[in-house]
Amino acid sequence: MPPKTPVSAEDFARIHRSAFVTSRPWSADEFQRLMEQPGVHMSAVPDCFALGRLVVDEVEILTVACAAGAQRQGLARRAMLALIKASADLGARSIFLEVAADNAPALGLYKSLDFEQVGQRAQYYQRRDGTKCDALIFRKLLS
Numbered sequence: 001m002p003p004k005t006p007v008s009a010e011d012f013a014r015i016h017r018s019a020f021v022t023s024r025p026w027s028a029d030e031f032q033r034l035m036e037q038p039g040v041h042m043s044a045v046p047d048c049f050a051l052g053r054l055v056v057d058e059v060e061i062l063t064v065a066c067a068a069g070a071q072r073q074g075l076a077r078r079a080m081l082a083l084i085k086a087s088a089d090l091g092a093r094s095i096f097l098e099v100a101a102d103n104a105p106a107l108g109l110y111k112s113l114d115f116e117q118v119g120q121r122a123q124y125y126q127r128r129d130g131t132k133c134d135a136l137i138f139r140k141l142l143s
């Protein structure tokens with residue numbers, strides 16, 4: 001059976017848990033609460049989604065996840081392109097995100113979509129094993 005496009009908080013939590021192995025997965029309750037917040041919008045394709053929040057004219061990407069068995073097939077690129085278009089349609093002028101400096105797949109994804117690094121927070125992320133890692137801030141102008 002072909003993979004289903006995620007639609008529910010449970011679907012998003014399942015994909016998030018499968019994708020994020022070094023940081024805490026978000027629960028279905030957390031996704032449900034997030035999705036009820038104003039400005040929060042989701043772009044989903046089978047096995048993958050991107051979640052953004054519009055504040056005034058800027059969208060923050062809250063998370064992007066592709067299920068472990070479905071990675072490197074262009075799904076996150078599709079979800080991100082849909083989120084970028086939805087953000088522009090909502091009136092956003094820019095879109096930004098934070099990413100761990102050692103997250104090569106995510107860095108590759110964002111750079112391939114023409115995001116540019118605009119900041120860095122030293123030792124920002126604390127991993128489950130106690131190690132720390134810098135956060136890099138990336139932004140893409142939409143207009």
Ligand SMILES: CC(C)(COP(=O)(O)OP(=O)(O)OC[C@H]1O[C@@H](n2cnc3c(N)ncnc32)[C@H](O)[C@@H]1OP(=O)(O)O)[C@@H](O)C(=O)NCCC(=O)NCCS
Nearest residue numbers: 019064065066071072073074075076077099105106108109
């Ligand atoms: C980051 C993530 C969402 C990418 O999902 P994906 O569906 O595998 O990505 P895509 O197949 O759409 O790849 C798009 C581009 O991203 C880059 N990329 C993706 N995986 C990569 C990898 N393992 N190594 C290097 N670059 C990678 C490449 O530039 C790729 O384009 P290409 O295949 O034409 O070379 C996925 O690896 C994931 O869920 N990781 C865990 C969660 C996470 O870290 N989320 C981001 C938090 S900020």
